[in-house]
Amino acid sequence: MKNKGSRRRPNKAAAPRKGEAASDGAGGDRLSKLPDDILLNILERVDTLDALRTCILSKRMLKLPTMLSRFDIDVGNLARHHDAASYGYTLNHVIQYNNAVAGVAEKILSARNLEIPIRKLRLRFYVGRDGCLSISKAFACTMATQRVDNAEFVLLTEKSCLKCTHDNLLYYAQQFNNCLGDYPAAFAGLTHLWLRNMRFGELDIPNVLSTCKRLVSLRLSNCDAGVRSVLHIEHAQLVELCIEEGKFEAVQLNGLPKLQHVNFVGWCCPDPLTFRSVPQLRKLRLEQIGISSTKNLQLSQFLANVPWISDLHLDFRSEKIWVLPESPKLLAPVLGKLQIVNLDNLPEGCDMAWTMFILEAAPSLRELCITVWDDWCKIVTDKEFRRKNGYCEKANVEWQPSDFDLKHKNLVKLTIHGFQPDVIFVRYVRRILEVAVNMGDISLHDRKVCERCMDLDPEIKVCPSRYPRTTEEKDMLKVEITKELGMASHAVIHFRS
Numbered sequence: 001m002k003n004k005g006s007r008r009r010p011n012k013a014a015a016p017r018k019g020e021a022a023s024d025g026a027g028g029d030r031l032s033k034l035p036d037d038i039l040l041n042i043l044e045r046v047d048t049l050d051a052l053r054t055c056i057l058s059k060r061m062l063k064l065p066t067m068l069s070r071f072d073i074d075v076g077n078l079a080r081h082h083d084a085a086s087y088g089y090t091l092n093h094v095i096q097y098n099n100a101v102a103g104v105a106e107k108i109l110s111a112r113n114l115e116i117p118i119r120k121l122r123l124r125f126y127v128g129r130d131g132c133l134s135i136s137k138a139f140a141c142t143m144a145t146q147r148v149d150n151a152e153f154v155l156l157t158e159k160s161c162l163k164c165t166h167d168n169l170l171y172y173a174q175q176f177n178n179c180l181g182d183y184p185a186a187f188a189g190l191t192h193l194w195l196r197n198m199r200f201g202e203l204d205i206p207n208v209l210s211t212c213k214r215l216v217s218l219r220l221s222n223c224d225a226g227v228r229s230v231l232h233i234e235h236a237q238l239v240e241l242c243i244e245e246g247k248f249e250a251v252q253l254n255g256l257p258k259l260q261h262v263n264f265v266g267w268c269c270p271d272p273l274t275f276r277s278v279p280q281l282r283k284l285r286l287e288q289i290g291i292s293s294t295k296n297l298q299l300s301q302f303l304a305n306v307p308w309i310s311d312l313h314l315d316f317r318s319e320k321i322w323v324l325p326e327s328p329k330l331l332a333p334v335l336g337k338l339q340i341v342n343l344d345n346l347p348e349g350c351d352m353a354w355t356m357f358i359l360e361a362a363p364s365l366r367e368l369c370i371t372v373w374d375d376w377c378k379i380v381t382d383k384e385f386r387r388k389n390g391y392c393e394k395a396n397v398e399w400q401p402s403d404f405d406l407k408h409k410n411l412v413k414l415t416i417h418g419f420q421p422d423v424i425f426v427r428y429v430r431r432i433l434e435v436a437v438n439m440g441d442i443s444l445h446d447r448k449v450c451e452r453c454m455d456l457d458p459e460i461k462v463c464p465s466r467y468p469r470t471t472e473e474k475d476m477l478k479v480e481i482t483k484e485l486g487m488a489s490h491a492v493i494h495f496r497s
Contacts, residue, residue, distance in 0.1 A: 036067070040067060043055070044069065047073075047074055048072050048104075049074070051065070051068070065108055068108075068112065069118055073122070075124060075125040075126060098132065102135040105123065114146060117147040117148070117149060118142075120149065120150045121142070123135060123152070126157065126158065127155050127156065127179075127198075128158070132178070136183035137183055139151075139186040140183040140185040140186035143185055143186060143188070150191045150192065151189050151191050152190070152192035155176060157198075161222040161245065166199065168197065169199035172197050173200045173204065173223075176195065190212045190214060192215070193217070193218055194221070195220055195221070195223050196223065197221070199226060200223070200225045200226075201225065205231060209238075216238060217242075219243075221242075222244065224246040224247045228247065228269075229247070229248055229249060230248065230251075231243075231250070232252050234254045234256065236257065236258070240263075241253070241261070242262075243263070243264050243265070245265060246267075248267070251269075251273050251274070252274045253273065253278050254276045255277050257278075259281050262281065262283070262284050263285040264286055265287040266287065281308070283309075283310070284309055284312055284313070285314075288315070288317070289317045290316060290319045291319070291391050294320065294322045296322055297324060300331050300333075304334060306334075307334045307335075309335075310337050311339065311340040312338060313341075314342070314344065315345055316343075317375075317378065318345045318347050318373060318374045319391065321350075325354045326361070328357075328361040329402075331360075332361045332363075335358070335362040336362070338358075338362040340365075340366065341362070341365060342371075343355060343370045343371070344371045345372075346371065347372075350397070350424075352370065354397035355368075355370065359411065359435060364410055368411060368413070368414050368432075369415040370414075370417070371416075371418055372417070373417065373447060374462075375448075375450060409437060410438070412436070412438055413440060414429070416429070418445070418446070419444040419445060419446065421473075421477050422466075429481050433482065439489075439492050441492055442492050444494065444496065447467070
């Protein structure tokens with residue numbers, strides 16, 4: 001029986017109140033107790049504005065923003081914190097967010113330790129009245145006073161590509177030119193530049209290239225110098241070039257001694273690129289929607305001045321095949337160094353045998369990756385629209401092998417996305433096994449999955465995948481593919497999905 005006069009013995013350590021974290025143990029503030037180098041490594045992996053918000057939470061971490069060497073400042077991130085409908089910005093919103101980013105950037109960059117070089121500085125902001133100028137000014141001051149190894153501008157526009165009118169394109173280009181003219185120092189130190197939705201004058205793009213002397217990467221999305229204009233690109237430092245959906249009549253790569261990678265999407269001219277003096281170009285990616293008027297690309301002519309291409313990526317967007325299979329006699333001189341080939345978004349249901357022309361002409365080829373996919377959320381389905389704009393029905397590519405006894409010694413890896421257990425795929429994989437005498441791995445994947453395709457029009461009938469699921473189904477299919485080829489061929493086939 002308890003003594004009525006006794007008191008409860010106090011606990012040795014009072015438990016924290018509800019919602020209050022303990023300073024030690026599992027619920028404590030472990031983040032701020034980490035060493036500075038680890039904290040900086042963590043903070044430099046996230047958006048800089050988020051990193052600043054984190055540092056405000058701890059007195060010990062308040063000094064860390066002055067020690068950062070990587071900055072990623074995104075006006076879109078700032079906007080999302082203030083406006084849930086982040087793509088419904090008005091012009092006032094754009095100016096407000098740009099000015100806020102300019103203020104944050106100027107404050108951070110002016111207060112930082114000058115002995116620590118800036119390894120990467122990336123600013124993503126809107127082209128617009130005044131706001132663009134304020135950011136350019138802050139950036140120019142940084143470039144003049146601090147060492148910046150990599151500097152990147154990503155310029156956004158209020159309207160998306162599909163909603164931009166001719167006047168919009170001219171307006172955005174003019175706003176950018178104002179920034180470039182008023183603060184050339186900000187652009188002289190740039191290493192990466194991404195411009196979108198701009199229609200320049202004839203001399204504007206050459207002026208950009210001459211001003212941005214350190215530029216190693218240039219990306220132009222829905223940019224041109226007028227419909228059916230000719231773009232000449234010369235630059236001593238440029239390594240990577242990406243042109244997407246411009247209305248150029250021609251693009252000429254004239255003097256680019258360091259250029260290594262070109263990505264060209266959606267051209268409207270018969271011959272998309274002309275190569276002149278690009279001695280280091282190794283990687284080329286082309287993407288196009290093939291219609292009846294699309295000229296078939298003859299690689300023997302197209303690559304005549306760049307016979308050292310080692311990585312070739314062709315994307316057909318689930319429509320017409322616009323590359324012409326040619327004989328090895330014509331192609332061998334330009335594909336002799338080719339080692340990696342990606343053939344993306346071949347239309348489903350069509351024979352793939354025509355792709356063998358690459359093996360015939362490219363003896364150094366080591367990896368071949370093929371994606372067969374009808375991406376219905378991107379395919380134009382309106383029959384009348386397709387008819388008026390020259391969209392083609394699915395059709396096999398005509399091709400006849402030049403060497404029925406072909407043996408390829410260097411191809412060691414084949415990857416197929418969209419594999420189905422039908423005669424087209426089975427026959428193709430078997431043929432590759434017959435030809436590639438040193439094949440080491442064949443990876444067969446199911447169709448790619450696109451979440452947007454879940455909301456398709458119910459009238460679009462998509463044939464369900466028949467990709468093998470069980471071990472028994474996979475073993476039976478291996479036997480069918482490799483019959484008469486031996487167990488060695490059986491062992492290199494792998495179902496990856």
